[in-house]
Amino acid sequence: MLKHIxxxxxxxxxxxxxxxxxxRGMVADQNHAPxxxxxxxxxxxxxxxxxxxxxxxxLKLSSRDSRLIVSYSGFLADTINAxxxxxxxxxxxxxxxxxxxVVVQASSTFMDDLESKHVEVITEAELTKAACCxxxxxxxxxxxxxxxxxxxxxxxxxxxxxxxxxxYVQINRENxxxxxxxxGRYGLSYVPGTWVQSIDVGKGAGTVVNGYESxxxxxxxxxxxxxxxxxxxxxGYANSFGRFELNANHARxxxxxxxxxxxxHSNYFxxxxxxNNDGFMDLPKSRQFNVMNRxxxxxxxxxxxxxxxxxxxxxxxxxxxxxxxxxxxxxxxYGFENQTTRAEVFGKVGLLFPHxxxxxxxxxxSASYLDIDGGFGRxxxxxxxxxxxxxxxxxxxxxxxxxxxxxxxxxxxxDFDEVYADSAFSRQEVVPGIYYExxxxxxxKFTLLLGARTDFHNLYGTYFTPRLHTRYxxxxxxTLRAAIGRGYRTPNVIVENSNILVSSRQVIIEExxxxxxxxxxxxxxxxxxxxxxxxxxxxxxxFYTTFENQLIYDVDxxxxxxxxYNLRGDSYAHSFQLEGNYQFSERLSTKAAxxxxxxxxxxxxxxxEVPFNxxxxxxxxxxxxxxxxxxxxxxxxxxxxxxxxxxTLDKPVEFQRGSSSPDFFLLNAQVSRGxxxxxxxxxxENLLGYTQSNPIIDxxxxxxxxxxxxxxxxxxxxxxxxxxxxxxxxR
Numbered sequence: 049m050l051k052h053i054x055x056x057x058x059x060x061x062x063x064x065x066x067x068x069x070x071x072r073g074m075v076a077d078q079n080h081a082p083x084x085x086x087x088x089x090x091x092x093x094x095x096x097x098x099x100x101x102x103x104x105x106x107l108k109l110s111s112r113d114s115r116l117i118v119s120y121s122g123f124l125a126d127t128i129n130a131x132x133x134x135x136x137x138x139x140x141x142x143x144x145x146x147x148x149x150v151v152v153q154a155s156s157t158f159m160d161d162l163e164s165k166h167v168e169v170i171t172e173a174e175l176t177k178a179a180c181c182x183x184x185x186x187x188x189x190x191x192x193x194x195x196x197x198x199x200x201x202x203x204x205x206x207x208x209x210x211x212x213x214x215x216y217v218q219i220n221r222e223n224x225x226x227x228x229x230x231x232g233r234y235g236l237s238y239v240p241g242t243w244v245q246s247i248d249v250g251k252g253a254g255t256v257v258n259g260y261e262s263x264x265x266x267x268x269x270x271x272x273x274x275x276x277x278x279x280x281x282x283x284g285y286a287n288s289f290g291r292f293e294l295n296a297n298h299a300r301x302x303x304x305x306x307x308x309x310x311x312x313h314s315n316y317f318x319x320x321x322x323x324n325n326d327g328f329m330d331l332p333k334s335r336q337f338n339v340m341n342r343x344x345x346x347x348x349x350x351x352x353x354x355x356x357x358x359x360x361x362x363x364x365x366x367x368x369x370x371x372x373x374x375x376x377x378x379x380x381x382y383g384f385e386n387q388t389t390r391a392e393v394f395g396k397v398g399l400l401f402p403h404x405x406x407x408x409x410x411x412x413x414s415a416s417y418l419d420i421d422g423g424f425g426r427x428x429x430x431x432x433x434x435x436x437x438x439x440x441x442x443x444x445x446x447x448x449x450x451x452x453x454x455x456x457x458x459x460x461x462x463d464f465d466e467v468y469a470d471s472a473f474s475r476q477e478v479v480p481g482i483y484y485e486x487x488x489x490x491x492x493k494f495t496l497l498l499g500a501r502t503d504f505h506n507l508y509g510t511y512f513t514p515r516l517h518t519r520y521x522x523x524x525x526x527t528l529r530a531a532i533g534r535g536y537r538t539p540n541v542i543v544e545n546s547n548i549l550v551s552s553r554q555v556i557i558e559e560x561x562x563x564x565x566x567x568x569x570x571x572x573x574x575x576x577x578x579x580x581x582x583x584x585x586x587x588x589x590x591f592y593t594t595f596e597n598q599l600i601y602d603v604d605x606x607x608x609x610x611x612x613y614n615l616r617g618d619s620y621a622h623s624f625q626l627e628g629n630y631q632f633s634e635r636l637s638t639k640a641a642x643x644x645x646x647x648x649x650x651x652x653x654x655x656x657e658v659p660f661n662x663x664x665x666x667x668x669x670x671x672x673x674x675x676x677x678x679x680x681x682x683x684x685x686x687x688x689x690x691x692x693x694x695x696t697l698d699k700p701v702e703f704q705r706g707s708s709s710p711d712f713f714l715l716n717a718q719v720s721r722g723x724x725x726x727x728x729x730x731x732x733e734n735l736l737g738y739t740q741s742n743p744i745i746d747x748x749x750x751x752x753x754x755x756x757x758x759x760x761x762x763x764x765x766x767x768x769x770x771x772x773x774x775x776x777x778x779r
Contacts, residue, residue: 069112070492073136074103075120081276083140084246085158085171086120091127100160100169106492108524135405157190159574159587164487164495164519165254166529166572166589168192170247177671177682178718179285179731179770180241181293181315183227183269188716188733189684191627191641191667192249193267196660199547200743200757200764201365201384201424203332204233210251210264210591210623211645211661215544216537216566218254218262221269224394224414225259229462230433231390231418233546238359238390240313240338242283242295245270252591253515253533253568256483256499257441257454260513263535263566264593264621274299274307274344274353280777287770289331290319300779306345313338320368323766324739326747328757330765332365332384333372348402354395361388363422367750376423382750384550386422406449410441424549425750427469429542436461452487458503468542468555477538478506493521503536508563511536525583530571537564539599541612548603548610551756558613565596570623579630587627595619598649603659603694605652608753617650627667635674641667657692660761662711664689676722683717691761696745703745703754709761712738726774737767 075086082103089096090109099105109130116138119125123140130136156174160167170190178188184205187193194208207214219227219235227235247269254266272281277299285293292315299309314337321330342355364372367381376383392414399409418433441456462477483501497517504510515533522528539561548555570591576583598619602611622645629639643665647658657663666687673680691709718731740762746754 069109069132070106071109071116071130071132071136072104072106073138075099075105075118075138075140076103077123077140077276081273083120083123084169084270085156085173086118086123086140088138089117089119090130091115091117097161098158100162104162106162108492161521161527162492162495164497164517164529165250165531166252167248167250170249172245175241175244175247176720176727176729176774177680178684178716179287179729179733179772180244181285182237182241183239183244184236186241186244186247187249189669189682190249191625191639191643191669192251194665197760197764198233198758199550200330200760201328201332201550202386202546203334203363203365204546205236206233207236208661210568210593211621211647212264212593213544215539216263216535216564216593217265217267218258219267219269220258222271222396223258223268224412225261225435225437225460226269228261229418229435229540230420230431230464230466230543231388232540232543234361234386234388237336238338238361238388239269240295240311242281242297242313243271243311243340245272245277251572251589252517252531252570253535255497256485256501256513256515257439257456259458259460260481260501260503260511260534260536262533263537263564264568264591271340272297272299272309272311274309274342275301275346277309278776279779280775282775283772285770285772287768289317289321289765289768291315291317291334293772302343305347306343308341308343311340311342321765322368324741324743324764326742326744327367328382328744328747329365329368329370332363334361334363335372336361349400351398351400352396355393357390357392357394359388359390361390362386366425377426377428382425382755384422384424386420388421389419390416392416406452407444408442410439410443412439412441413437427549429466429468429549431464431466431543433465434461434463450488450490452489453485455482455484457482464540466542468549473542475507479503479511481511495519505563508538511563525576527574528571529574532567532569535566535568539564541599545601545610545612547758547760548601551758552751552753553603553608553610553756553758555610556612558611561599561612562597562614564598566593566598567596568593582631584628584630587625589623589625591623593621593623595649600649600651602651603758604656605695607694607696607699607756611652615650616653618655619649621648622646636670636672638668638670640669643667659692659694662689662691678722679719680722681717681719683715686714688712688714688762693759693761696756696759699745699754705745705759709740712762714738714763726776728771728773730769730771732770733768734763734765735767739763739766 075083086099088105097105097107114130116130117127118138156171180186198204198206209217250266254262281297283295294314296312301307316335318333338359340357344353363386366383370381370383376385394414397411401407414437416435420431422429437460439458443454445452458481460479464475466473481503485499488496500514502512513534517531519529572589574587576585598615605611624644627641631637647661648655668685671682689711696704715735716733720727720729743760743764745756
């Protein structure tokens with residue numbers, strides 16, 4: 049009996065000892081802003097972790113007397129004693145010393161080990177590996193998000209995630225809905241790359257706190273903050289096509305509690321590029337001016353911020369000679385024009401409880417106005433969107449920190465007015481909602497996130513959105529995540545088919561569109577194995593999306609029409625991805641991924657593959673840097689498998705296209721040279737020069753019945769070379 053008591057007591061003591069050697073904390077800068085992706089290492093061991101999206105970390109130590117090495121790119125590394133008695137708050141100082149001072153670099157992309165959802169964080173260090181002129185170009189070195197042009201005239205880019213169109217991804221800016229509604233097609237280009245601090249890419253349904261619109265994923269863009277951005281940041285960019293960009297950021301502290309930032313962006317492109325000699329510009333002329341001014345207040349019991357942004361974007365494309373200001377409706381040339389103005393005021397208010405850090409109130413708000421004036425060929429398009437968004441959040445614990453919850457109420461108001469050709473569309477959506485999200489985290493190895501929200505749509509009734517995320521850490525290097533969730537969205541027929549508008553197809557809306565409703569289920573396994581004393585990190589994920597209702601855009605039934613109707617059968621998507629990354633040495637790393645998509649829908653009374661989607665894709669990225677990062681090189685190779693193309697068999701033989709595209713490779717590369725003040729860089733996109741031949745059907749007769757510039761499956765423009773500089777003055 050005593051023996052059993054002794055053994056049980058020993059087990060309990062060992063368990064308590066293991067728990068007592070687990071340290072928790074947060075890494076921040078001197079303004080208390082969290083540092084995402086900082087490295088926390090136990091001195092003298094290989095035991096370490098990277099901080100998550102809130103700068104937090106949890107690390108099991110081999111000894112209660114351990115010391116920690118904390119480091120972050122651009123900051124001085126610090127060695128401190130581990131404090132197991134409380135949650136540590138570690139502040140790092142910015143590194144203002146010479147370039148040749150050794151600073152331990154954090155990973156430029158990582159997954160938050162403590163996050164129950166499958167979220168990959170892309171840091172600013174990763175974004176500088178490519179030109180990243182705007183958000184649409186910020187995923188070139190990322191395997192999870194696919195980016196492509198929508199047509200051969202407008203220059204619009206779209207993303208795909210889990211094999212489905214980007215309209216099913218909720219894209220937020222600092223947890224405020226951003227790229228949606230009428231900005232869904234061009235909105236990615238309205239977020240300058242130099243404004244971005246980090247990007248969170250989440251697969252599967254997101255948190256209910258941010259709404260019901262996340263169906264296949266959630267992308268949250270964190271912009272540069274007033275309290276920790278550079279005092280001066282200048283960026284200049286030019287490419288071989290004749291595009292120029294200038295970016296300027298300025299941040300400063302007004303006093304001990306207030307800070308401000310001014311972010312400016314402008315771009316200009318006025319060349320006519322026609323490399324395939326079809327008489328159409330391969331890229332539209334464009335010019336944009338974008339400004340944001342934001343302020344942040346941090347007190348002992350309250351934090352608050354407010355920001356203002358105004359953007360003007362103009363595009364003019366089509367046949368050679370068409371220019372800004374030309375009247376497309378009377379011009380003898382086929383013209384495309386888009387003039388967009390967007391203004392927004394946004395902010396956050398947080399009430400803190402210093403002695404209860406787990407408790408707090410938050411209020412997120414935004415009011416925006418969007419105006420689009422343009423046209424395609426002879427058809428005009430005008431659209432306005434007024435949006436109001438508010439979200440009140442309360443978070444607390446139940447008994448102890450094992451049980452946490454968030455609850456709140458939200459309101460979303462959208463007022464749409466659209467005119468296309470001789471048709472007008474308008475609607476007002478008012479959607480109040482309530483939600484509750486519970487987190488159970490009894491230990492570091494397990495997390496359960498269970499949430500539900502109910503929204504009351506004035507047009508479509510009640511939405512009920514349940515979501516569940518769970519995480520289990522089998523070992524230090526192996527974590528399993530699983531999730532299931534429901535999502536809703538209201539389709540915007542004209543904007544979502546802007547590629548079809550650059551064709552002779554007639555848009556036929558057969559019935560009133562209903563809300564799109566989907567379920568997403570899936571998970572991921574993250575593990576690491578030792579290969580020659582270095583870790584080979586592996587991520588395998590699978591997600592399945594099925595639609596209760598989906599708005600079908602049928603381009604197969606008739607090549608002269610786009611038929612729009614609600615789903616009349618099955619629609620689903622299988623997504624599988626295997627990704628590995630390996631650090632060959634301190635300076636050489638590579639990551640590779642294989643992706644498989646099976647995306648099908650009931651189109652023209654038959655379940656078939658969705659057009660323009662590669663079933664198989666391969667991704668390879670390699671990075672190399674010299675000592676102290678004086679020289680850095682990066683190259684990304686992508687292989688795209690064959691894509692199903694829309695049916696054109698009812699066209700005359702000379703205007704018919706094949707049923708599928710060939711496979712092809714794309715290669716991007718960049719080299720940069722670092723200095724104390726910043727860096728200069730030189731790179732190339734589409735280095736192999738691969739382009740789609742004859743992308744426009746009947747380009748010689750753009751006002752005829754067979755004209756179609758929407759069947760695009762590969763780049764239109766060839767090799768492009770660019771150069772630029774980044775100049776920084778730190779505080």
